[in-house]
Amino acid sequence: MQIQDFQVLDMLASDRQVVVEVQISIAMPGGSSVTDEELHLYWLNDEGKINRMRHYVDTAKQITAYGLESDLG
Amino acid sequence: MSVDAGLVVRRLYAAFQAGDNDAARDCFTEDVVWHLPGRSPLAGDYVGFDRIATEFFGRIRELTSGTFKVEVLEIFPGDHRVVVLQRTSGERGGRKLDILVCQLMTLRDGRIARVRGFQADQYALDAFWA
Numbered sequence: 001m002q003i004q005d006f007q008v009l010d011m012l013a014s015d016r017q018v019v020v021e022v023q024i025s026i027a028m029p030g031g032s033s034v035t036d037e038e039l040h041l042y043w044l045n046d047e048g049k050i051n052r053m054r055h056y057v058d059t060a061k062q063i064t065a066y067g068l069e070s071d072l073g
Numbered sequence: 074m075s076v077d078a079g080l081v082v083r084r085l086y087a088a089f090q091a092g093d094n095d096a097a098r099d100c101f102t103e104d105v106v107w108h109l110p111g112r113s114p115l116a117g118d119y120v121g122f123d124r125i126a127t128e129f130f131g132r133i134r135e136l137t138s139g140t141f142k143v144e145v146l147e148i149f150p151g152d153h154r155v156v157v158l159q160r161t162s163g164e165r166g167g168r169k170l171d172i173l174v175c176q177l178m179t180l181r182d183g184r185i186a187r188v189r190g191f192q193a194d195q196y197a198l199d200a201f202w203a
Binding site for chain 2: 010012013014017018019021037038039041054056057058059060061
């Protein structure tokens with residue numbers, strides 16, 4: 001797989017956390033591609049540096065794009 | 074502007090918590106789309122408040138026998154977008170759900186026009202509703 005496009009759509013912040021909305025397009029090995037939005041949630045420490053990050057992704061959509069549905073039963 | 078967006082979302086959660094459908098309806102545009110990702114029977118797009126209230130939230134309450142709960146952990150307000158980080162929990166037929174969810178809400182003319190849920194554990198949510 002290869003990332004074809006990666007765009008930051010928005011950034012929203014609270015005191016110690018930042019949510020980044022991104023749109024990502026991935027080229028799949030079979031020639032297809034999948035485009036979807038993701039949220040990336042970052043936590044910042046006392047020094048203002050990122051110490052934790054978590055993806056919020058529609059994994060079901062990616063599983064379908066990868067053709068792995070049968071592997072999950 | 075960003076304060077208004079945050080206030081609309083806070084009003085929505087307060088309305089849901091109070092079971093006040095009229096107040097909740099007032100937070101949405103008429104053509105609002107609520108998208109639940111995943112592969113579960115509940116996944117898909119719900120268009121308009123009536124469908125959201127009956128086919129989505131009503132179904133959730135019914136399936137979980139009223140145990141479904143949402144705890145707001147953080148609200149990230151922007152000009153036209155708001156993200157709500159929430160803990161979602163419930164029980165259904167011996168299954169337990171307890172996951173973090175980010176609800177991305179897009180506003181138009183001061184009302185919520187689009188909602189998309191981003192689950193920290195999509196597998197857990199799909200398995201819970203399967």
